[in-house]
Amino acid sequence: MKNRGKTVITIDMDKQKITVERVKTVAKLARLNLNDAEISQFSAQLSDILQYIEKLNQLDTAGIEPLAHCLPVSNCLRDDIIKPSLGTEKTLSNAPDSDGQFFIVPKILDESGNL
Amino acid sequence: MAELDYKIIVGLEIHVQLATRTKMFCGCELVFAGEPNSRVCPVCLGLPGALPVMNKQAVEFAILTASALNCKIAKFTKWDRKSYYYPDLPKNYQISQYDLPVGENGFIEIPLADGQSKKIRIRRVHLEEDAGKNLHSGAFSQVDLNRAGMPLMEIVTEPDMNNPQEVATLAMELQRIVRFLGVSQADMQKGHMRFEPNVNVVIKKDGGEFKTPITEIKNLNSFKALEKGTAFEAKRQLNEFLERGEVMKSGNKKTFGWDDERGVTVLQREKEEAHDYRYFPDPDLVPVTVDEKWLTDIQSGCRELPLAMQKRFITDYSLNDYDAGVLTADKDTAGFFDEAVKAGGEPKRICNFITQTGLKISGEKNCRVSQLGISPQRLAELAKLVAGGTVNATAAAAIFEKMMQDDSEPQKIAESLNLIQKSDEGELAKIVDEILAANQDAVNEVKSDGKKSKKAQGFLMGQVMQRTKGTANPQVVAKIMNERLK
Ligand SMILES: [Zn+2]
Numbered sequence: 001m002k003n004r005g006k007t008v009i010t011i012d013m014d015k016q017k018i019t020v021e022r023v024k025t026v027a028k029l030a031r032l033n034l035n036d037a038e039i040s041q042f043s044a045q046l047s048d049i050l051q052y053i054e055k056l057n058q059l060d061t062a063g064i065e066p067l068a069h070c071l072p073v074s075n076c077l078r079d080d081i082i083k084p085s086l087g088t089e090k091t092l093s094n095a096p097d098s099d100g101q102f103f104i105v106p107k108i109l110d111e112s113g114n115l
Numbered sequence: 116m117a118e119l120d121y122k123i124i125v126g127l128e129i130h131v132q133l134a135t136r137t138k139m140f141c142g143c144e145l146v147f148a149g150e151p152n153s154r155v156c157p158v159c160l161g162l163p164g165a166l167p168v169m170n171k172q173a174v175e176f177a178i179l180t181a182s183a184l185n186c187k188i189a190k191f192t193k194w195d196r197k198s199y200y201y202p203d204l205p206k207n208y209q210i211s212q213y214d215l216p217v218g219e220n221g222f223i224e225i226p227l228a229d230g231q232s233k234k235i236r237i238r239r240v241h242l243e244e245d246a247g248k249n250l251h252s253g254a255f256s257q258v259d260l261n262r263a264g265m266p267l268m269e270i271v272t273e274p275d276m277n278n279p280q281e282v283a284t285l286a287m288e289l290q291r292i293v294r295f296l297g298v299s300q301a302d303m304q305k306g307h308m309r310f311e312p313n314v315n316v317v318i319k320k321d322g323g324e325f326k327t328p329i330t331e332i333k334n335l336n337s338f339k340a341l342e343k344g345t346a347f348e349a350k351r352q353l354n355e356f357l358e359r360g361e362v363m364k365s366g367n368k369k370t371f372g373w374d375d376e377r378g379v380t381v382l383q384r385e386k387e388e389a390h391d392y393r394y395f396p397d398p399d400l401v402p403v404t405v406d407e408k409w410l411t412d413i414q415s416g417c418r419e420l421p422l423a424m425q426k427r428f429i430t431d432y433s434l435n436d437y438d439a440g441v442l443t444a445d446k447d448t449a450g451f452f453d454e455a456v457k458a459g460g461e462p463k464r465i466c467n468f469i470t471q472t473g474l475k476i477s478g479e480k481n482c483r484v485s486q487l488g489i490s491p492q493r494l495a496e497l498a499k500l501v502a503g504g505t506v507n508a509t510a511a512a513a514i515f516e517k518m519m520q521d522d523s524e525p526q527k528i529a530e531s532l533n534l535i536q537k538s539d540e541g542e543l544a545k546i547v548d549e550i551l552a553a554n555q556d557a558v559n560e561v562k563s564d565g566k567k568s569k570k571a572q573g574f575l576m577g578q579v580m581q582r583t584k585g586t587a588n589p590q591v592v593a594k595i596m597n598e599r600l601k
Contacts, residue, residue, distance in 0.1 A: 029391055031200055068193040068215075068396050074404045080135050080172035083142025083156070091155040091260070101151045102257035105202040108249055 018046040119357075120319040123349045125282050126274035128331075129289065130267050130309040131299045132245065133176045138264040139244045140167030140210065140400075147305055151259040159264035161206035167399055169194075173242060173266035174217075174403060175413045176298040180268060181218025181240040182414050183292055188218050194400040197392045202258045203247035211269075213394040216241035223272075223292070225284045235285055236273035243267050268298075274313065279349070283342035286310050295446060303337055310341050314348045315363065318356060326363040327352040332380055334372045344373040348380050424449050432462035441470050448474070451485040460495030461502055468494060472515050488519040497525040509585045510534035538588040540595065543579075546587070547595045550578045561600045572596070 023043045027034045034042070085091075088101065097104040137144060141158035157165035181188055195213035221237035247263035249256050270289070276282050290308060293299040301308050315329040332348055335341045348371060355361040371380035428439040428449075443449040448469065455465045473484040480487070497514060500506045506514060506529050517528050529535050537543060551558050560571035579592050 025391075029198070029393070068191075068402045069398070069400075071401060073401045076168060076401050077171035077174065077403075078142075078168045080137050080170050081142060082137050082144045085143045085154045085156050086160075088150055088152045088155075091152045091160065099257070102250070102259055103152070103202070104255050105258055106256070107254055108202060108251065108256040 018043050018050065119353070121353060122317045123277055123279075123345075124274045124315050124317060125276040125279075125345060125349075126313045127270075127272045127276070127282065127285065128311040128313065129270040129272075129286075130245075130311075131180075131270065131289075131293055131301065132307045133173050133266040133268055134297065134299050135170055135172045135176065135266055137170055139170055139173055139242070139266040140264055143264065145265055146261060149261055151257075152261060154261045155263070159205075159260060167210065169400065169403070170266060176266075176296075177217045177240060177242045177268050178405065178410065178413050179296055180270075180293060180298050181221065182410075183296055184218065184221040184223055184237045184240060184270070186218030186221030186237055186240055188405060188410060189215055190406070191215065191402060191404050192217055193402040194397040195394045196397045197243075197394055199390060199392060201246065201249075202256065203249050203260070203263065205247070205260060205263060209244060209246065210397055210400070211243035211394075212241035223285065223288060225281065225288045227284070228280065233275075233281065235275045235281075238271040238273050240268060240270050243269060279342045279346040282310075282312055282345045283338045286338055286341055297450070306336075310335055312341070312345050312348075313368075314345055314352070316349055316352050316356070318353070325356065327356050327361060328363045328369065330369045330371050330380075332371050332373055333383065334374075336375070340373055340375050343378060344380060347373075347378065351380060424453075428452075428462075432456060434462060434466055438463075438466050438470065441474075442466060445483070447483045447485050451483075451491055454491035455494045455498070458492045458495035460491075460498035464498040464501060465494060468498065468511070468515060472512050476516070476519070488522070489515070490522070493518060493522065493525060500525055500529065504538060504588065505529065505536055506534055507536050507585070507589065510536065533584065534586055536588045537583055537586050538591050540591060543583075543587055543591055544595050546579055546582055547592060547599065550575060550582065551596075551599060554578065558600065572600075 020039055020043050023034070023039050023046065027039070092098040092100070092103065095103050135145065138159055141156050143154045143156050143159055146154055158167050178188055192212060192215045194210050196208040197211045197213070198208045200207055216239040218240040219238070221240070222234045223237060224232045224234050226232050245262050245265040245267045247258055247260040249258055272285070276285060286308070290301045290303075293301045293308075299307055312332050312335075313329050314332065316327045318325045318327070330348060330352070332344050335344050352361075370383040372383045374381050425436075425439045425443040428434045428442060429436060434442070442452045452465055452469055456462050469484055473487065477484045477487055497511060497518070500514075501508060501511050505526065510529065513532065514525055514528050514534060517532060518525060521528055554575060557571040557574050561568050561575070575596060576589070576592060579587050580589075
């Protein structure tokens with residue numbers, strides 16, 4: 001269980017300032033197109049938010065198990081029983097583009113331009 | 116080239132599609148082929164507000180497999196979101212397990228050519244959902260989400276394999292295990308099992324040790340390809356090292372695709388930056404806790420020993436002890452029988468097909484009944500044809516043999532072989548009358564009701580069967596004959 005805390009956001013004093021570079025990286029990962037003004041605006045806002053949350057670091061959490069879920073519930077399981085699906089027509093009804101069978105999307109390329 | 120001292124190092128990442136009826140987090144049916152986007156719902160479409168709910172069977176399958184692979188089963192696991200953008204992933208994240216997999220630190224034993232066996236360590240076994248399928252056509256790409264959300268089990272081995280044969284052997288052994296456990300159909304051609312080897316080579320030269328960069332091979336669709344692809348890649352790395360001195364340095368892993376036709380690996384992509392998946396616990400899904408009782412149930416219920424199976428066949432399927440014993444002599448035959456019955460075949464009839472026809476032929480061919488080319492579903496269909504009077508028992512045996520080469524519906528095969536049972540009274544009466552007229556001696560014999568009466572009646576019945584090439588319904592013929600010979 002040594003990794004239990006790995007995915008919980010830890011706030012590092014040194015990193016609490018969100019740099020412009022950081023915002024650019026996050027924007028790229030989220031496929032957001034931000035202009036320079038937005039980048040500096042979000043950089044300041046995100047830094048403020050982190051500074052606010054940093055208050056939590058005042059708590060002593062030594063020996064406390066990280067929380068995997070906020071509800072004290074586990075094992076919500078369902079039986080393996082087939083339920084009706086939407087069907088092709090309904091599934092595609094909200095698609096920006098389709099050919100009646102498939103979703104149509106712009107040609108998919110990965111970062112290096114390969115199909 | 117002087118003898119070179121080197122060692123191939125291979126670890127495997129394996130994706131196994133689980134044989135559940137429904138997807139991982141919704142009730143959409145799993146279909147291999149099917150109208151595109153027909154098995155899709157708000158959950159697997161990633162519509163806002165839709166809530167995923169775990170498929171219990173998938174969780175149990177993963178725990179069972181991890182147990183069979185000698186893993187330590189986690190008492191507490193959770194679900195994480197792995198973020199990336201791709202059109203076949205409508206939520207923009209994949210539900211997976213990051214730091215708390217279902218099982219860890221196991222091993223699998225594989226047979227070696229010299230009769231010994233070797234333990235390959237299993238790093239982890241976890242559950243995740245599959246993505247949809249992209250088809251590339253012209254200026255656009257087409258996306259089919261039928262596969263999106265199908266339950267996948269990912270198995271990661273330690274890099275303990277040291278030649279391509281070991282890689283292929285592990286793959287085959289794992290296929291045997293998941294099939295025996297019944298957790299996957301494990302058909303490589305159908306993509307039920309996908310193997311991605313991570314390969315590099317350690318070379319001892321001039322008193323130093325050199326490691327080539329680790330590469331991952333994709334697109335290996337058969338055991339043969341897995342073995343050939345691994346061998347090719349190791350050789351390619353060795354050549355790169357000898358010609359250019361290429362050794363491992365920090366940086367990203369290269370991915371190569373196997374080109375089966377040309378028999379080479381082709382560089383697919385060289386990522387400039389590592390993927391930043393930003394894993395975090397999925398707030399839509401609560402954790403899974405596995406207590407001792409559930410674990411015992413999973414491990415015992417699914418690993419039914421032959422004796423338990425034999426008893427179940429007697430109580431649930433009303434077979435006699437002898438038949439049940441014959442069927443459970445090997446797990447493969449027992450499982451085949453069980454599946455055919457579950458597919459709707461009447462147990463005694465399925466049992467007769469297997470013990471009277473199937474085992475005889477499989478014995479001659481030195482293979483298993485399940486390898487004759489007839490699926491349990493098809494056998495159940497044949498049993499239904501007999502039960503419904505569409506074909507008689509004699510015809511069924513002939514259809515069985517034909518089914519070994521032809522996966523069409525038994526009904527179609529029966530039609531093509533002209534074996535559909537004739538039950539039409541008018542038609543049969545005409546044939547009976549002709550036979551009776553042509554065999555006056557036998558008719559008199561029957562009517563005399565003497566010692567030879569039964570035998571003569573059998574002879575007449577045989578004549579009708581011969582005339583109809585075995586397709587006459589014996590009950591109907593007997594009824595007509597009894598009326599005529601009163
Ligand atoms: Zn669905």
